[in-house]
Amino acid sequence: MPVSKLISMNEAIERYVLNGSSVAMSTFMEQMIIYSAAHEIIRQRRKNLTLIGPISDLLFDQMIGAGCVSEVKAAWVGNVMMGSAYQFRRAVEEAVPNKIKMTDYSNLTMALALHAGALGVPFLPTLSTLGSDLLKENESLKEFDSPVSDEKLVAVEAIIPDVAILPVQRCDETGNAHLWGSLGVSIDAAKASKIVILVAEEIVPPELISSDPGRTLIQGFQVSAVVHEPWACHPSPMQGYYNRDDSYFSEYHKETKTRDDFENWLGKWVYGVENREHYMSLLGEEKIKSLKIKKSALSVPVDYGI
């Protein structure tokens, strides 16, 4: 029998996210952002991480503000609903709490960097970023002449993250996972990374997963650890389970404008919190109830019969 990979978030971060690791997070874009893992990384006071992801919403801001990060490879770092994110700005502009190196990608070039890692090639070509300052300043983007045509192209160097931390709606104990909704670059991130940690809303029997192998977009043999942690992505949404906590994003914007304010926020919502269960109890039943999905919309099944 295959061995269960279930461990706690605490254990998963302790074992697989080391000082200096490069970590792909927020790969689903605006949905399914794995805040619970970010908070555990902050609590374990990891340093010198390189964060990788096309768009981070607030997750990168929180990790940067907490001093865990020395480099960011991304296309967009901010608060998707409100604009700027203050900890990211303070780190780049004033080196507070520490200096970070920002390497600017576009969404497509970040997607291609991970796709190259997933395909096992050193680079992939693109027609994007020609003439831009991204191409000038990002050393992983390099202009070259097409070997098959008379065209300029840009070579996007492969990114192979040390770790990818990916929320999924459901998986079995060995990491065969069903996921759905907007996936961003998550599937390529899973394939490209050396270590994959899944954070599952539900752990389900293998038979449920194999009833629909077309939906098993991440396969167990790629996965090192499975963490079972419901609501791990709050305040971002998880399709079919809970909606976006819109007010969180405007409140965070107000509550973290100064460094002092951010430190207070961090004390309350991260350092003062033991684990995700504790976080959920602080969030409160009423909030949870208001975010929970109200109306199921089940997919019509398909038949794999023989």
Add this chain to the structure above:
Amino acid sequence: MPVSKLISMNEAIERYVLNGSSVAMSTFMEQMIIYSAAHEIIRQRRKNLTLIGPISDLLFDQMIGAGCVSEVKAAWVGNVMMGSAYQFRRAVEEAVPNKIKMTDYSNLTMALALHAGALGVPFLPTLSTLGSDLLKENESLKEFDSPVSDEKLVAVEAIIPDVAILPVQRCDETGNAHLWGSLGVSIDAAKASKIVILVAEEIVPPELISSDPGRTLIQGFQVSAVVHEPWACHPSPMQGYYNRDDSYFSEYHKETKTRDDFENWLGKWVYGVENREHYMSLLGEEKIKSLKIKKSALSVPVDYGI
């Protein structure tokens, strides 16, 4: 309201598959091989087609034997269960019924050629075929030096077929399609091709399709025509609908060994047949019943609720 794209197979071939067209078929590998379209192309006596597909099983053999083909770009042409396919051999070895140019790909390089077309880039790099005679003889494979590392790579030139003919399990009238099972290179073929003809086992309401947008692997706006034709892939299987007609493959092997035998076979099973409905009546109810799936295996639904 979006306009229905439903037309007959006869009309679809007449309108979109022209003499000299390059056509991607058999992109699912051993399942869902679109024999009904091949037979209609033969009946309409198309000439000088370029056939594109990684592995064709018998479909390419039949079209080559019927004289429709002047070039084949493929990784494997034969009878998957029995080995050689005689019409292909006769065309290459003896120019009967006409000379054909065979351009040899490997499965991966064919997949990458279509993936390059789908991604909109002139080529994709690979580590495969280095040192092989495929690389020497296929002009669309070209050795070059990696622009980002000290490595030799092979550039696989993009293939953009004029037409892709793709069977799907179910779609709506505008071509939003659910498909499942082993997909081979079909999704990239749909994206890379200028014209896409879908051949659907079932036409279903748009609401059924949009109940599971993660399964809509081919989107209506890519599709030019939708043909509703059940059992269009016999003798190959369609997951969830019918199984493989194993004896067909050994019988075809015996029945088409000589040119005369093949012409008899063609008269009986293609020229003597009006359309797919007629073909199915020749196949007979007993055979159909024996191939039909016996036991449903429905996927467990997922929830897109909000």
Add this chain to the structure above:
Amino acid sequence: MAVEKKYRLRELMICAAAREISDGDIVFVGMRLPLIAFVLAKKVYAPNAVGLFENGIIRSTPSPSLIYTMGDTPNLIGATHTGEMLTVMAYLQQGKVSVGFLGGAEVDRYGNLNSTTVKSGDNEIRLPGSGGACDIASLAKKVLIIMSHEKDRFVKKVNYITSPGYGDGGEWRKSAGLRRGGPAAVISTKGIFDFSPDGLMQVRSIHPGLTANEVQDATGFDLPMPNEVAETQPPSEEELKVIREYDPAGFWTGWNSKKRGD
């Protein structure tokens, strides 16, 4: 002029953007105003337009309720496809996208956009970055820029080219290796602008109630101005109805907020 003063500037801009979408267009939909422009176009001008969202969503119908980010759960309900970013980005790179919308902190006279980093005196202010903007600017057939019109945002030369427009004019895009596209129009809070064959921004129309001088004063470079300047067509009743039904609280348009006049 029945609806005069009855609409917000942002609603006018949404209408101007929606009118640039033709039936059957494949549109790269951004958030904020372009999102509502897509909804408006679908309902009024372009019933068969298809919307691509860079997180991996494709829609042939507007989302059933207002969304704040493209990843919001209602954006998947009734979607044509949900999946990977590369799926929609590939259509963009293939050249299948007719229109893409962009904004930025700075735009220059050649339509180059900056959303990465700006100078403020001796300091450098870090902005969120490109997201998909550089890709849309590089790869869409046509780009529409939507901006707040201020002197320090309409600048001679952007501090950083996040999203290439016409570079420094002439054949610049071609020589940079860009195969197509470029900005077709700028829809600002003061007017609508397009580009000369040389790639220079010029006035197409000015929004109702503004003068040519006011627009030039709010611009950091010389704006070629025709002798007779057209006025931007205000929103129709039908357009306003669609906009307000989709965003009843005025979250993106501010139409029913107490503060007027943007």
Add this chain to the structure above:
Amino acid sequence: MAVEKKYRLRELMICAAAREISDGDIVFVGMRLPLIAFVLAKKVYAPNAVGLFENGIIRSTPSPSLIYTMGDTPNLIGATHTGEMLTVMAYLQQGKVSVGFLGGAEVDRYGNLNSTTVKSGDNEIRLPGSGGACDIASLAKKVLIIMSHEKDRFVKKVNYITSPGYGDGGEWRKSAGLRRGGPAAVISTKGIFDFSPDGLMQVRSIHPGLTANEVQDATGFDLPMPNEVAETQPPSEEELKVIREYDPAGFWTGWNSKKRGD
């Protein structure tokens, strides 16, 4: 020697192939004998092996019933994943595949394989072609070749290199740009062979009942032979049971056909 004469040559070859699969291996499964070798390995030697099929199927368990092609419907039942060819080919290109199986019409002393075109007198006989063979030969960590052993198939130099082995020996793979892999063993109808550090085929064991001379006579080049030649370990009762349960009619193995002796 209780099972002697109780097994077919193909069953012996299946056992030899299965024994090369280690627990946890990711295996690129071909059809025919390798398919059954994978089933046998899963049940006896490598319970956690994962099988990749090039049509886009990944299995962690054998298919519930015998299949004739990898696209047969039972091959999807209980699969770990079903999808695109590129998904499984990408794992191969990444270097995650431990073992791949190959056959061919010709193999030469350096383990190069030909499944594309062979000479027959003045004529050229066209074979089906590479399929995924060239990719497996280029990209898998280890390749196992399964062949019928005949003088015109074990040749000095293949007519066409479909699947590169060690080229012409020495550092050839490296200089061709191949990063890893190469044939680890040939399992033929007469014996098991491996390769010297220089890439030359040599005898590892000879199947029961055959002499070294008989093997050399069936080979179109000189086979380095140790002084004392080992005998291939025959199938165990357990191995035969698994094979025959999976292919009860002997479609792939011929074990219960009337004609004996392959």
